[in-house]
Amino acid sequence: MTTITLENLAQSYLKSPSKADEDWALKETNFTFRHGGAYALLGPSGCGKTTLLNIISGLVVPTRGRLKFGDRDVTHASTVSRNISQVFQFPVVYDTMTVGENLAFPLRNRGVAADKIKQRVGQIAELLDLTAVLDKKARNLTPDARQKISLGRGLVRSDVSAILFDEPLTVIDPALKWELRSTLKAVHRELDVTMVYVTHDQTEALTFADTVVVMSDGRVLQSGNAEELYERPAHTFVGNFIGSPGMNFVPAKVSGRSADIAGTAIALPHTYAAMSDAVELGVRPNYARLAEAGSGIPARLIRIEDLGRMRLARVRIADRTLSVTVPDGMTPESETAGVIFDTPRINVYSGGRLVAPDGA
Numbered sequence: 203m204t205t206i207t208l209e210n211l212a213q214s215y216l217k218s219p220s221k222a223d224e225d226w227a228l229k230e231t232n233f234t235f236r237h238g239g240a241y242a243l244l245g246p247s248g249c250g251k252t253t254l255l256n257i258i259s260g261l262v263v264p265t266r267g268r269l270k271f272g273d274r275d276v277t278h279a280s281t282v283s284r285n286i287s288q289v290f291q292f293p294v295v296y297d298t299m300t301v302g303e304n305l306a307f308p309l310r311n312r313g314v315a316a317d318k319i320k321q322r323v324g325q326i327a328e329l330l331d332l333t334a335v336l337d338k339k340a341r342n343l344t345p346d347a348r349q350k351i352s353l354g355r356g357l358v359r360s361d362v363s364a365i366l367f368d369e370p371l372t373v374i375d376p377a378l379k380w381e382l383r384s385t386l387k388a389v390h391r392e393l394d395v396t397m398v399y400v401t402h403d404q405t406e407a408l409t410f411a412d413t414v415v416v417m418s419d420g421r422v423l424q425s426g427n428a429e430e431l432y433e434r435p436a437h438t439f440v441g442n443f444i445g446s447p448g449m450n451f452v453p454a455k456v457s458g459r460s461a462d463i464a465g466t467a468i469a470l471p472h473t474y475a476a477m478s479d480a481v482e483l484g485v486r487p488n489y490a491r492l493a494e495a496g497s498g499i500p501a502r503l504i505r506i507e508d509l510g511r512m513r514l515a516r517v518r519i520a521d522r523t524l525s526v527t528v529p530d531g532m533t534p535e536s537e538t539a540g541v542i543f544d545t546p547r548i549n550v551y552s553g554g555r556l557v558a559p560d561g562a
């Protein structure tokens with residue numbers, strides 16, 4: 203069992219970093235990856251995903267804090283002794299070897315018996331649809347096939363503590379991506395190994411992982427499954443980043459169980475204590491709908507976008523632009539409209555953070 207624990211872990215690439223936030227690529231982080239979990243590190247470019255992955259693999263020694271695999275402190279342990287597999291964004295393939303030899307390489311290195319190697323290589327080749335090219339030299343294969351070999355080499359050992367993936371599907375054709383994501387999930391189920399997958403693509407993260415760790419600006423903002431991140435984003439950044447379009451946020455004054463949005467009172471699903479920082483209500487576009495003028499919160503309709511599966515209206519309320527669902531059959535002719543929030547789905551944020559209701 204290998205639980206990976208980050209204890210007060212922080213990374214600066216500067217020689218003598220100050221305490222200032224901007225000096226730290228990874229701010230002090232405490233987190234546990236449980237044994238056998240499928241995790242995605244998700245966040246925009248530069249948020250520290252690769253830094254965190256490289257600390258786990260040993261390519262980077264953290265400036266502060268400790269990294270543990272189970273009870274073992276591996277903060278300064280060599281990459282080899284950590285017993286992990288890694289798959290990078292661009293294929294790492296030996297051109298002069300055949301596909302089969304490439305897949306067998308990590309096992310040969312470890313002195314695995316020939317019959318075991320044959321069996322495991324066959325299994326992985328089957329999963330990745332490489333059986334037909336097992337005897338071909340890697341050199342002449344397409345970029346997709348080469349990255350599949352790279353994935354296969356990452357997956358071939360069944361005795362690793364963890365498998366780390368850094369944007370492994372970037373060079374893969376979009377149609378194949380779906381297939382490979384389900385392949386990775388299947389391998390995850392079969393291997394009972396911890397997988398950590400770095401990506402900036404929310405679809406990739408949400409389909410691969412059972413726990414998505416959302417990062418921004420060197421911090422872990424929230425970790426959870428797709429439903430938690432969608433329904434109860436812990437931070438306005440997470441609400442915005444997850445979903446397309448992201449969650450709507452509108453300034454409000456909250457008092458007990460009701461909120462005032464630009465002079466209109468609406469009900470909240472719970473009661474809230476007084477909050478000192480700026481308060482916003484967060485509502486997903488599919489839990490907010492356009493209504494005729496005179497009902498709901500007064501809004502100005504800017505335009506309607508037909509997305510095929512649904513129509514979305516862009517509206518202005520309290521100096522913010524919101525995306526709300528247009529009910530079937532509704533064809534607004536005036537820019538004066540109303541918006542109705544689905545009360546149970548309203549979240550309350552103060553200073554950018556989700557506020558727990560009274561008694562929660």
Ligand SMILES: Nc1ncnc2c1ncn2[C@@H]1O[C@H](COP(=O)(O)OP(=O)(O)OP(=O)(O)O)[C@@H](O)[C@H]1O
Pocket residue numbers: 215227245246247248249250251252253254402
């Ligand atoms: N070797 C390095 N030396 C100096 N700064 C670095 C180094 N590696 C990363 N950084 C900086 O640390 C911050 C986090 O980078 P990191 O690569 O971890 O982010 P990321 O989320 O993986 O982004 P991307 O998806 O673009 O790779 C960035 O500001 C980056 O410029």
